[in-house]
Amino acid sequence: MALIVLAADKGAPGVTTAATALGAVWPRPVLLAECDPSGGDLAYRLPAQDGGVLNPGRGLLSLGAVARRGLHPDHIYEHTQKLVGGLDVLTGLTHGEQAGGLTWLWGPLGRSLATLPHADVLADCGRLGGHAQIGDLIAEAAQVVLFTRPSLDHVAHLRERLALLDSRPVVVVIADPRSYRASVEEVRRIVAPWDVAFVAGLAHDPKGAELLRGQWGGRLDRSLLIRTARELAGRLAALISPEEPAGQRADRRGARR
Ligand SMILES: Nc1ncnc2c1ncn2[C@@H]1O[C@H](COP(=O)(O)OP(=O)(O)OP(=O)(O)O)[C@@H](O)[C@H]1O
Ligand SMILES: [Mg+2]
Numbered sequence: 001m002a003l004i005v006l007a008a009d010k011g012a013p014g015v016t017t018a019a020t021a022l023g024a025v026w027p028r029p030v031l032l033a034e035c036d037p038s039g040g041d042l043a044y045r046l047p048a049q050d051g052g053v054l055n056p057g058r059g060l061l062s063l064g065a066v067a068r069r070g071l072h073p074d075h076i077y078e079h080t081q082k083l084v085g086g087l088d089v090l091t092g093l094t095h096g097e098q099a100g101g102l103t104w105l106w107g108p109l110g111r112s113l114a115t116l117p118h119a120d121v122l123a124d125c126g127r128l129g130g131h132a133q134i135g136d137l138i139a140e141a142a143q144v145v146l147f148t149r150p151s152l153d154h155v156a157h158l159r160e161r162l163a164l165l166d167s168r169p170v171v172v173v174i175a176d177p178r179s180y181r182a183s184v185e186e187v188r189r190i191v192a193p194w195d196v197a198f199v200a201g202l203a204h205d206p207k208g209a210e211l212l213r214g215q216w217g218g219r220l221d222r223s224l225l226i227r228t229a230r231e232l233a234g235r236l237a238a239l240i241s242p243e244e245p246a247g248q249r250a251d252r253r254g255a256r257r
Pocket of ligand 2: 015016017036041124126
């Protein structure tokens with residue numbers, strides 16, 4: 001179905017937390033893929049479905065070891081695991097140095113994730129700028145989503161990134177609930193000169209972020225983080241129609257390049 005890239009320019013605004021929250025409430029079948037070249041966090045943060053720890057050796061690294069012989073979308077699920085709530089996850093590299101030997105992987109991985117038959121893919125690509133080859137994966141995305149905090153330094157870097165992107169991204173402001181609307185509005189005003197699909201918010205909610213790391217349940221479901229994630233997931237999923245054949249999306253991407 002569709003590959004959706006989640007990323008930030010600088011700082012650590014909360015991309016991995018947002019990716020997990022969006023995966024938890026995504027309205028269609030979904031795979032969460034940790035494609036951050038600096039390394040993944042999920043294996044250390046979230047329990048597996050059986051309550052044990054995720055195996056950091058099964059994921060992008062094990063996939064990279066076999067993918068040199070060719071990567072087919074069917075191979076992806078041989079390297080995924082299930083998170084506590086049942087969400088399928090492809091865990092990331094265990095440290096950034098591993099990315100040095102895997103620069104060739106991002107393009108083929110992007111093509112496989114973009115054509116996974118029965119699930120959308122939320123790819124956490126971390127901070128952009130450090131590893132140029134991740135661009136090969138981003139080029140395959142149906143949608144890029146850039147996360148920012150509303151502070152001046154974050155938004156200044158976001159604007160620099162918008163000037164470099166050749167796609168029409170969604171911008172998500174991770175904002176304090178007390179100044180939520182004003183923060184989203186302010187960022188909307190600042191990015192107005194750029195062609196963005198829409199600007200939306202996601203709650204900065206430390207309690208919700210903490211609950212997301214434990215056993216998922218009713219309290220998490222009622223948290224501001226999950227409520228705002230559900231609204232965002234609905235808007236994103238509607239933007240990327242599953243009815244649109246992958247071939248047509250490829251044509252659109254080709255036209256953008
Ligand atoms: N929406 C949120 N509400 C409250 N706390 C958050 C939220 N998002 C992230 N955090 C907190 O901020 C810290 C960084 O979050 P996270 O790892 O998601 O950021 P990141 O952008 O993926 O960072 P990195 O670039 O290092 O991968 C964590 O301690 C996390 O709990
Ligand atoms: Mg992260």
